[in-house]
Amino acid sequence: MSETATPTAIRNAVIRLAGRSQDGIQSVGAFLAQLAGSTAQDVMTYMTIPSTISGGPSIFQVHLGSGEVLHPGDESDTLVAFYQDSYDNHLASLKDGGICFYDSENVTELKEERGIIHIGVPFTSATIEAIGGSGKTRGKNIFVLGMLCAVYKLDRQAITDIIAKKFGRKSEDVLRNAMLAFDAGYAWPVHDIEHMPMSPGENDPGKDRISTDGNTMLALGLIAGGCRFGAGYPITPWSTIMEMLRSELPKYGGMFIQSEDELAAIASAIGAAYSGHLAITGSSGPGLSLKSEALGYACMAELPLIVVNIQRGGPSTGMPTSVEQSDLMQAIYGTHGDAPRVVLAPRDVEDCFYTAVEACRIARDYSTPVVILSDQAIATRIEAFPEPDLEAHWIEPMLDLSTCPTDNKPYPLDRITRHAPPGCPSPDGKYPVVTGLEHDEWGHPSGSPKMHEAMTAKRRNKLKQLAAELPPADFYGDESGDLIIVGWGSTFGPIREAVDRLRAEGHKVSSLHLRHIHPIRADIGDIFQRFTHILVPEMNDEGMYGFGQLAMLLRATTCNPAIQSLNKVQGLTFRVKEIVVKAEEILASN
Amino acid sequence: MSTTAEPQKLTKKQLKADHPTWCPACGDFAVLASFFNVVQKLQLPHEKIVCVAGIGCSSRFPYFVNTHGIHFIHGRALPLATGISLSRPDLHVFVFGGDGDGYSIGGNHLTHAARKNVNLTYVVMDNFVYGLTKNQTSPTTPVGRKSKTDPRGAIDRPINPMTQLIATGASFVARSHAAQVKHMNEMFERAIKHEGFAVVETLSECTMFYPGAFDDGNPRKGGTFDLVDEEAHDKTSIAAAMELAQDLTPGKFGVYYEDSRIPTKNEGEWAWIQDAQQAAGGASPKDLLRKRFAAMR
Numbered sequence: 001m002s003e004t005a006t007p008t009a010i011r012n013a014v015i016r017l018a019g020r021s022q023d024g025i026q027s028v029g030a031f032l033a034q035l036a037g038s039t040a041q042d043v044m045t046y047m048t049i050p051s052t053i054s055g056g057p058s059i060f061q062v063h064l065g066s067g068e069v070l071h072p073g074d075e076s077d078t079l080v081a082f083y084q085d086s087y088d089n090h091l092a093s094l095k096d097g098g099i100c101f102y103d104s105e106n107v108t109e110l111k112e113e114r115g116i117i118h119i120g121v122p123f124t125s126a127t128i129e130a131i132g133g134s135g136k137t138r139g140k141n142i143f144v145l146g147m148l149c150a151v152y153k154l155d156r157q158a159i160t161d162i163i164a165k166k167f168g169r170k171s172e173d174v175l176r177n178a179m180l181a182f183d184a185g186y187a188w189p190v191h192d193i194e195h196m197p198m199s200p201g202e203n204d205p206g207k208d209r210i211s212t213d214g215n216t217m218l219a220l221g222l223i224a225g226g227c228r229f230g231a232g233y234p235i236t237p238w239s240t241i242m243e244m245l246r247s248e249l250p251k252y253g254g255m256f257i258q259s260e261d262e263l264a265a266i267a268s269a270i271g272a273a274y275s276g277h278l279a280i281t282g283s284s285g286p287g288l289s290l291k292s293e294a295l296g297y298a299c300m301a302e303l304p305l306i307v308v309n310i311q312r313g314g315p316s317t318g319m320p321t322s323v324e325q326s327d328l329m330q331a332i333y334g335t336h337g338d339a340p341r342v343v344l345a346p347r348d349v350e351d352c353f354y355t356a357v358e359a360c361r362i363a364r365d366y367s368t369p370v371v372i373l374s375d376q377a378i379a380t381r382i383e384a385f386p387e388p389d390l391e392a393h394w395i396e397p398m399l400d401l402s403t404c405p406t407d408n409k410p411y412p413l414d415r416i417t418r419h420a421p422p423g424c425p426s427p428d429g430k431y432p433v434v435t436g437l438e439h440d441e442w443g444h445p446s447g448s449p450k451m452h453e454a455m456t457a458k459r460r461n462k463l464k465q466l467a468a469e470l471p472p473a474d475f476y477g478d479e480s481g482d483l484i485i486v487g488w489g490s491t492f493g494p495i496r497e498a499v500d501r502l503r504a505e506g507h508k509v510s511s512l513h514l515r516h517i518h519p520i521r522a523d524i525g526d527i528f529q530r531f532t533h534i535l536v537p538e539m540n541d542e543g544m545y546g547f548g549q550l551a552m553l554l555r556a557t558t559c560n561p562a563i564q565s566l567n568k569v570q571g572l573t574f575r576v577k578e579i580v581v582k583a584e585e586i587l588a589s590n
Numbered sequence: 591m592s593t594t595a596e597p598q599k600l601t602k603k604q605l606k607a608d609h610p611t612w613c614p615a616c617g618d619f620a621v622l623a624s625f626f627n628v629v630q631k632l633q634l635p636h637e638k639i640v641c642v643a644g645i646g647c648s649s650r651f652p653y654f655v656n657t658h659g660i661h662f663i664h665g666r667a668l669p670l671a672t673g674i675s676l677s678r679p680d681l682h683v684f685v686f687g688g689d690g691d692g693y694s695i696g697g698n699h700l701t702h703a704a705r706k707n708v709n710l711t712y713v714v715m716d717n718f719v720y721g722l723t724k725n726q727t728s729p730t731t732p733v734g735r736k737s738k739t740d741p742r743g744a745i746d747r748p749i750n751p752m753t754q755l756i757a758t759g760a761s762f763v764a765r766s767h768a769a770q771v772k773h774m775n776e777m778f779e780r781a782i783k784h785e786g787f788a789v790v791e792t793l794s795e796c797t798m799f800y801p802g803a804f805d806d807g808n809p810r811k812g813g814t815f816d817l818v819d820e821e822a823h824d825k826t827s828i829a830a831a832m833e834l835a836q837d838l839t840p841g842k843f844g845v846y847y848e849d850s851r852i853p854t855k856n857e858g859e860w861a862w863i864q865d866a867q868q869a870a871g872g873a874s875p876k877d878l879l880r881k882r883f884a885a886m887r
Binding site for chain 2: 038212220224231252254255259260263264265267268270273274275293423429432436
């Protein structure tokens, strides 16, 4: 790069900021992401935060792209290291010949061979000097932002607008200091490197593009889907959904309450569902375990309910701020007895919105609990994408208190349950009881062997009916070939990118990404038949028998022996390279 | 809201559903009869009554009442009823359960439903024993009483339901006896009329496993049924209520604590909704969400 005589426009930039959680590197990352959104560029971020309140090491990685960005980046082009430990721990993430900016007052540079360009800048004192001699180190993040803006020739006006919008609300002083720090960073002489102007964004500039994180889109999707009541209990990384719904829902005439524990949260949500609302509860791993009994009740009583699970590293308390996909089996089967429910998984931040709306529709139409399985990576990362069209994606909440039908069986065997919530008058004077005991069509407790069999089938068959009505899964590539890579949830980006790279090398590789994890469309077996190999990358363990959780399920449903697993349990997302290497290994075995 | 015909007078007959599956002479029959009396007297709108229960003998209550009802899981009736009461302020929410359901497995929820002052009426049918599972020690079983789980007699001290209920911050706490139907009628009526979390601890004998448990409070069995002297007792004083609750052998019956000035959670949450909607200035929900998106551009 340094040999290039004139700066060439680049299409992609991966910038990693490494510091501590109080340094404000998250806001720098968020500014860059918002900038991308407003300038028709694409972006995906990746962050780690310590589970302690403050002071722990933290990183924020931003992948900016002129075209589509599918993953947060395997390795970074530029590293910004605030401390010696950030430098020591993250230098390896920098690509050969990459650029490392470091705080020259905190970091001693290593003599590295890989052609890395080191640039020491006194972040702290330069910021203090710019702002005017206060002893505080606040603002050095904005100084760094200014520096990056100059190096990558980002839209200075757009980014200062974003800063003004963010800090202008606080006070004039805060805004003035931020602008001073930004200008100082922007003007800092970075002599040793050529600037690397980013190509302009290629996304449709006519579309209103927004940038935000997955938990925000999930919460807003639930509002668009008609959820107007919910209950929850704090747990990372679920809490931000709860916080947002608690403050947003009153504006929509709804309510979200903080419960005394996870059991109470799902119980209150079921109470609201019984009352005729579409209700939501949610949690992360340990909380889903606690909710399991009541979730089984909602399956038995056939109540519509949304249960969100933002997966994190498990089991037990596990790794609360790391990513994992190890709650799949629990989401599908977790509770005693045969308790079929629907499980959906969003593939990225944008998809959180649409998955939530679809979950609401299914919960209502099939009078069933629907589990939305997101994960820590999607929950916290920021992406830019077109604003959802609410005319096409909106479900009007309805509290139907019309008179109960005369044939008011809460659990008819020949059709899907439609509960008449309390408040519905009954013309024949008979009122229904909703129950978790096995029951007959009228909701009376029943111990009859035939009735239990019939009711179990009723609860199962309505989801089979749903499976038959599901749209085809997201298929990418040729109809047949040597390898199909099957994924769910946040592995979408790395898988898609891996498929692109493999296809560019001439391999016959396709991919299938499942939003509908349970039930699965029946045609998946036919799709698999058209490929020699089937690879299922998942962020969970290979278990006793060498297969991840989805792979196990797919083997059981399709009996296809070509299915194999690629598992990763480091609390980190897949790198594109890891999937490519595994795929090449399989293809070479032909 | 909905189209109903000319409201009929609500009768006990209309309120009766399945014949209770309780054992003969179970105290819960009297509680059910008293509930019918009070609902008929108050002429609550039939379709607006909701009966909620968890698990236990007394928690079968919803099946025996012909109103909207929901039979939930063990110990979680209160948070379920919280969801109903908060999301549907038009309903009359009744929760029925026993000592195991309310004071043991559901103990945590009792504290929080009470301190939040959720608007509902909670009737605890306390029989000092686990009946449905056939005679194990319950949280109110006295020390020394033998059961299948305490063959040498109960070792753990029982909780005092009255001090417990007062300590939760419940805004209406009363105590009654299933052998005193008139007294129950009065307590239930006052509980229903109370705005907020109203609980009536009702001694209800398990004739199968713990017969005679409450004879000391039953004059027909040689006991004494002493009422709380409401002239002398300051119902709004936690200290006075606690004092009254110290001795329950057989203790006093009546309203121990009552404070209608405590705001309910229902009021607090709905006031927020009203203010938030007012601040939104009549914007449609879709426009509100669009505005939210605009801030993320």
